[in-house]
Every structure is written in structure tokens, then in C-alpha cells.
Amino acid sequence: MSTAPGQQDLFATEPNKMADAKEPKAAKEKEKPTKSAENAETMAKRQREISVSEFFTKNRHLLGFDSPRKALLTAVKEAVDNSLDACEEARIQPDVKVKIARIGTSEKQFTITVEDNGPGIVATQVGNVFGRLLYGSKFHRLRQSRGQQGIGISAAGMYGLLTTGNPVRVKSKPGKKAQANAFEITIDTAKNRPDVVQKPFDWGEKDHGTEVSIDLEGEYRRGQKSVEEFLKLMAVANPHVYLHYTDPDGNVTEYQRATKELPQEVEEIKPHPHGVELGVLLKMVNESENRTVSAFLQEDFSRVGPTVAKEICEKAGVKPDSNPHRLETSDVAKIKAAIDATKIMAPPLSCIAPIGEELIITGLKKEVEADFYVATSRKPVVYRGHPFAIEVGIAYGKPGDTLVMTDSGKIVEVATKKPDNAEVLMGAADEPVRLIRFANRVPLVFQQSACAISKAVIDTNWKNYGLQQPRGALPIGPMVIFVHFASVWVPFTSEAKEAIASYDEIMEELRLALMDAGRKLGSHVRKGKKLANEFKKRNYIEIYIPHLVVALKDILKLDEKAVTKARDSLTVVLEKSRKL
């Protein structure tokens, strides 16, 4: 992680020297605390609220803004996530333009701009959406989406403000006939409230959409964990998206749509009884608009019909027609116990939209050059009451690595080449496989070792599928492993949304999905190895045929004709000995 220029100039370089410096008398006086020991009153005077913005400003590494390089990518990520969510909710094929530009000639300050063709944002909400932490529409809804916390984009804006002093700039047009507006937004961190300047403008041809621009301190580098790689991965998991990217040097990269089909529309569901904790249940009981416990159970939860409601009430010893608001905590605890002891159908799965095996392979083929692709999409299951689905894709072997048998039966081999540019996802044949992780179609770029997905891949025994694998490490080979976690609620290990927590049910599903994909891969790898051995064997023998023939000639005193015959028959024998 890095620090502001100031500290590098002085502290990082010679911290001890600094610490040794003598304190000037004046300064010393100034630091002296007015009074010594504290008591309850003096302490009380200092106790006050900490705004969530202040908290995350001081802890910005929790949000993924710990280093300038990471900050640049995180800001792009949050903006793109929001654009795609908005487009899909409005059932619009997403066209997203990403642009990174240097501010002046600076190598330290950049403007990132992300423009979409989404539904736009109504003027009154723009300030809250971009200028207020913990504000949004996704947190309280049980359905799959990229964003879920209502922090990301505001945090990016806050970081920009913190490092450049410049406000976030937003353009939005919420519909064909609606007025387009331009906004300048700053966050009042002490209050976690936005200050907004709004003025109408003419967005020309544009029917609807949103554009956000953030000036921030960043570091631009290509290669691993770069914006380029992130967008490439985004394109793999979102083949329905058109991405247009302009880098700071003005180079343009386009990621074309591979399908016109939007992801299946997700439906919001109500909480499942088995996911609910006592405290939450107490809250729901108090806030319920239903007049009877039976109605409360049926209306405020998914999968509870009259029969199940009746069963729960009986087990809990609570009258079905009693008023929820009159229940004692002890009654609610009994209901909770009754729920846990009652068999209830799993939540509806319409709330999540897996990518599907076909599109996973389409996405991989689009961005990863390989000669063999497999995919596995597991049926959705449940953790803590939240539906989720695991999907795995594998791209194996660069064309250059493989043995191809020509019609003439000749086997051709091309030597393995190390990828020449950093944006190539697959490594060389003697390197660890590349693992690419996704949560709700968003690439997870950092914290790989802390992620449940990585743990599951390492725990899988890839030797069963013909790959080398050092102990406790990723397997070796020219291969990309794609893993997608789709859920109504992704249990990230931090607000930066970089890794998934290792819940038991999640680990188990990952295991099964990886094994399934591995089996599909295995047969292919083994076939490849057979070919390779065969290839070696033949070359080996071909070298000796001439010498054999010469020897035979001398021993048997053969004439040229017999020699030719011998050579041919030996070749035939060799052909026959082929296992394939």
C-alpha cells in the first residue's frame, strides 16, 4: 500500500532520523495536555457520533482505496457495476463507455468517466446516490444484483474529493422526453450528506442514460490487476454487454456483444423463514401490517402457506389468529424454534440469474484463446436462507500447445509459447493455472488467497484430472478456471467486495462444481497425453527404421527391392502399433 507524497518524501525514506529530531520548546508546551487523569464527566464530554463517511475516510482501505493503483480500478469497477445493474433492471442491452484520462500531464491524477445507456436517475435522487454512503435500492431487496451495499460509487467520489478536492460530476437523462441535467456533487463527510449543484443541459441525440466523472489520485499500469484486465474479465462474464474503453494514451479497445440476450430477469423474493434470526423475527413481528400470526407468517415470508403456518403455530403453542404485535419475546422465540423444526420448501430461485453453461463457454471463447472448453452450472441451493448458484468454466490448452492429428494420420506438435502480452489471461504450460473469480457477474480482482473460491480450487485434487498440482497450491498447466458465485446476498469478507466468505454450504457447492468440471476436463487431458506419448514413440522409432533396414540389408544380403519392402512393412507395423 502507498502513502501520500508528503510522507514518502520525509518519513518513509528516513523515519528514524525524523523520530530522533529534538522537540523545540515552544512545540513541546503546545502538545502538553491541559489536564492529566480523566473521569466519567471529562470523558463524556468527548463522546460523540462518528459519521459513516468520516469512518470510511479514515479507513478507506476497507473500501478498496488503499493504494492509488487499486483506487483507480475500484472507482471504475463501482461505476461499471452500477451502469450494468441499472440497464438490466430496465431490460436495456447495456452499452457502456469507460474513459481514463490524465489530468493535465500528471501521472498521479486521473479523470475516470463511465457513461451508460441505462434508464437514468431522477434528479432528486442523484445527490443521494453519488454523495451519500449507505444509500441505495439494493440493500433491502432479496434479488441478485452487482451492487448491494449502497457504498461503492459514493466511496469512489469521496476518495476523489479527498485526493483532488474536485466534486463528482454526473449527467443524467431519465427518459426520452425527460430533461437532462448536469450535477456537481460533494460529500459533507461530517454529516454524510451530499451538497449538490444542478443545472439542465441538452444531451443531443441521447435518449436516456447516466454519465459519472470522478477526478482522483491514481496510478495507471497495464497488466495484471489493471483496468484492462478487469474489463476483459467483465466481458467474459457478461457476454450481453458492449464495452468501449479509452485508456490514458487514447488507445481504444472494444468488447463486442456475444449475445443479444439479457440475463434472465430476476424477481425479488421475501425472506425465507429458515434464514431469519430471532432478532430479525422480533423486528418483523413488530413492523408487520398483518393482524394475525398466521397471516404474518404467510404474507411476510416466502414458502409459507396455510398448512405450514398452522404447523408452526401449533409447534410454538401460539394461536394462529393472535395479534403479532401482542406477542411476548418468549412467544417469538418459540415461533423461531418452531420454524427451525418445520420442514419448509427452499426459497424460489427466480431471484438469481446464473450465466449458464452455454454462455460461460461463449464468454470464455470470446476472450480466452484455448483449444478445449467445458462448463458446469450447478442447480441453485441455499445458505442462511439465501439462494445461490455456483458455476465453473474451464479453458484448457493454447492452440500452440496441442497435438493435432492430420488426415494423413501425421501428428503435428507446436512448442508452447509464453503469452507475449499481459492482457492474455492464460499463462504458459509450466505456470499455475489462472483462476478468475466472479460474484454476481463482477470480476473479483484482489484478495484471491482470502477467497472461498480459491480455497475450493486448491482443495480440489486436480491430479485426478491429469494435471500436476503442488501441495496446497493451484494446479499447473495452460488453463483458465472460471468460477461464478451468483446469489441474492454475497457474503463478502470486506466492504471492498474482493473475496467471498467460506460458509460451509458455499464450500461444498464449490467442491461439487469443480469436481464436475474437472471430470469433463480429465478425459480431454488424458487423450492429449496419450497423443503426446504416441507422438514421441513414433518419432523415436522413425529414427531407427533406416538403421534397422541397413542392418537387415547386410545380414540378409537384401537387394534394393527387398530393402524398400522391409522399410514399408516396418512402417506399417509402426502404424498398426498406434493406439489411436
Add this chain to the structure above:
Amino acid sequence: MSTAPGQQDLFATEPNKMADAKEPKAAKEKEKPTKSAENAETMAKRQREISVSEFFTKNRHLLGFDSPRKALLTAVKEAVDNSLDACEEARIQPDVKVKIARIGTSEKQFTITVEDNGPGIVATQVGNVFGRLLYGSKFHRLRQSRGQQGIGISAAGMYGLLTTGNPVRVKSKPGKKAQANAFEITIDTAKNRPDVVQKPFDWGEKDHGTEVSIDLEGEYRRGQKSVEEFLKLMAVANPHVYLHYTDPDGNVTEYQRATKELPQEVEEIKPHPHGVELGVLLKMVNESENRTVSAFLQEDFSRVGPTVAKEICEKAGVKPDSNPHRLETSDVAKIKAAIDATKIMAPPLSCIAPIGEELIITGLKKEVEADFYVATSRKPVVYRGHPFAIEVGIAYGKPGDTLVMTDSGKIVEVATKKPDNAEVLMGAADEPVRLIRFANRVPLVFQQSACAISKAVIDTNWKNYGLQQPRGALPIGPMVIFVHFASVWVPFTSEAKEAIASYDEIMEELRLALMDAGRKLGSHVRKGKKLANEFKKRNYIEIYIPHLVVALKDILKLDEKAVTKARDSLTVVLEKSRKL
């Protein structure tokens, strides 16, 4: 991580079966969304604020409440941290009582109670301190303390409420003559505000102090990462504290004070100019009560005297007597640049209180049985403008493991024994060393691999100091490595405060501290090895002396007297050949 009983009963055990279940028509209808595609208006209707309590309720793994076992320890930790901070601020020798009791006969629900002899809390603040996230006195102060976020204890209470439905119970007496009060506190998560029931009571002998009781779902187990271990480690790093612990089975453990001396009192400091970011500087400028830029720089920062202030203003091209509130953003940016380009003395170090080499060794001797102790306490330095100090302690070799030379010059060896009970901190001689991590005197129990301290220990080449060390792993040996990070602001990698972020300056200081302690250790280890070799050599030779003598006797035809002489002289030769 674990899940509530309900899911385990049904989902974890047979998730697929569940997912396969057909949806009943009724339910299906109910799930259907009222309308399909969204637009800006429909989305706007759902956008709303997310309270910080709601956020952390849903993300409680971020706060260390992801599994029942971890939750039990985290709750105890937060309560003890607060007690010790309060006592030390009030300059009171801390006496802390910790009690864990089962609720009824439950193995799943516990009441944790932590009582201190601190200054108490004034009645009007109790609700906020225990029933409101992001509220406290430590966040805005630049001085070392255990707590810093204003989240911990409220989060513990929130988790208790969530899992048992029971409120947090607090007793507090803020001073000898003050009235003691008992409180029942619940958090309104939607508002992040406390609901408090208060009533006065008589606390008998007690002059002042606070007691907090939380009912929560937990799992009690001894051994690694247990409450027992945490308290033991707490005692190591806080030899000035008396701890009294009662476990769920009623067993009492006491950790006695090893020193009557409180940690050196820490003074609050003002921010150092080199730590400040542009956004923060803008905020400070707007909020400053000083009428001139020069005064602003001198009064609102540490280490800025008239000369430095003048230099900064000149470099920035800003008049020293101009009004801060009239500065343009561009002016403030110039001031920031000028600050970074100006050499300014490091912040005063009176704001942190390292433990010190002597007390580190005292603490280790108190709780870790070993035969050699060393400690290194580095001079404080700075990262991002925050002073911090690294301290390392090492306890090496269980007495049972070592070679002792008796007065008669005989070397005695005792075989290594594996520790028989789990609370023994040191492992066996053939196991990795035990690393114990501390931040501001608080043991860090979880997330070891993600912590800067662990990385630094692994990166250190312990072979230089006579220890085995597998590549990329902890060294091997009967040893405990103690590392303490003391700072005004600990950059934790999550709100659960389990690991320290790897800032460059921090890594460098850790490296230097570990090397220094390693060197001190090295000579001892090598001496031990010499002894061991010598021991082997002697045993070896002693076996052969009789045979040699017999041989000599035959060859030289010696009489008994000569034989004895030969034997003695050989023994002498052997003695002489000793290197020690």
C-alpha cells in the same frame, strides 16, 4: 463459519433435494413481481438510506461475529478493551472480572459479564456507548487506545439481541459519591439509536466502575483461539492488569499483576501536516477558528512554528495573514503541495505508550515457561503521519528441552515434551513457533495469515539465528514470538480488528525489530547447539574408553594400575577436548 440451526437441519444437509422441490401454485403467484422492466421513477421509489446498524447486522462477519465460537470471544474482547481503556485514561490500576455462564443448560446460549473498577460512565451516555454503532470518544483523538472505531461493544450487544432477543444490561457508578444505575439497552437497528430503561440501585461497597452483561448465541471451547487463551495473552501484554476469570463450569483463573506501574500516560496530539490529505485539509480550512493562514497552520497542526508556517505560505504563494475561509480550492491545493515539499519535524511521540523491553520480558516470563527471553523495543516512527512503534519479544526453549551442565561438568539432557494442555502457549520443538500478535496491547487472535506481522515474521530469515525454517513459513522450534504494534491509529484490515494492513513503513519497522531480536536469540541458540554436539561427542567417546583401555592393556601388557592410569588420562584428554 456456521449458520443458524434452521438451515443446518434442512439446507446444509440436503440442499439439492430442497432446491428440486416443485413450487406450489399459490406460492408461485405470490412470488411473481407486480411489474417487469424498471425505469428511473420506479427505481427512485426504492432508493433509501441504510442504517449502519442494518448494514452490520447483515454483514456481522465484518465485525467478528460470523461463527458462534468467534462471537463469544469477540464480545469478551470488546468489553475488556473498553474496561482497560477507561481505567488507564482515569489512571486507575485495572481490576477486571470476566464471567461466562450458560443460560439454563444450553450449550448454545451464554451470558458474558465483564466488570471493571474504572471511572464509570455518566448515565446520559450509557445508551449511546452500548446501544449505538459509530459512537465514541476515541475515533477523533490522535492518541493510543485499544478501541478506536466506536463500534465494538455496541456490535456485541447487537449480536446478542439478534441471537437471543435479550437487551444488553449495564451497571455503572461514575464516582464515589455518584448514584449507581442499572440499564437495559436495545438497539433500534433501523435508526441506529438506543432504547434505554434506567433505574438507580445500590452497588454496596463499590466506589466506581462499570459492568456489562450480554446474552448471546455462542460456542464455548477451550484451547486455541479460546477466551482462556485470549485472556492469557492479554495478561502477557498488560502486566499491570489484574484479571479474574470464571468459565462456564465455574472454574476460576486469576492473572496477577506483575507491575503496579500503569502504562505511560499518552497525550493527544494534533494532526501532522504530512499526514493530511487535500480533502481533509479543505475541511480543516473551512472549520478552522483561526483568522489567518499562518495561525491556522500553527494552531491546528502539530510541529508547525512561525518559521515553518512562513516557509509553507511562501512556497504556496499565499499571504500568511489571509483569511483561511476565503481560500480557493486551488490555493489550498498549493498549500498542500507546499506542505509536502517542506521538511517538518516528526510528530511528538508522547501520544503512544510502548510496553518496553523490560515489561515485555516480565509479561512473557509470567505466562510462558521458557529458559531464554529477549526483547526489542524500537524507537517510534511514522506512517501516513501517524506515530507507531514496533516491539518484539522472544521466549525460547522449554526448560525440559535444554542441556544443563552440572557443577561436576556433567551435561544433562531431558527429552522434549509436547505440551499436555492447550493453554500452554509454546509448542513442541519440532513444531512451528507460536506467533502472538498485539495491537495497542490487545491480542490479535484471528486472521493471522492476512496480517502484516505474520508476513514480516515469515519474510525474516531465521536460519541466520540457528532455527530451521521451511520456505515461506514460520520457523520451527520451541519458541514464542511476541510482536506488538503501538500507534495512534492501527490500520486494521477489517472492522473486526483482527489483522494489520501491510503499509510499507510498517513492514520495514517490523523487519528491523525482528532482525534485532533474532540476533540476540542467535547466540543463545548456537550456544545450545554447541552444548548438544559436545554432549553427543562425549557420550560417544565415553562408550569407547573401556574398549580402548582393554585394547591397550593387551597390546602393552599393562597391569591394573597402568590400566586405571590410562583410563583416567583418556578421560582427562576428553575433558580437555571440551569446547565449553
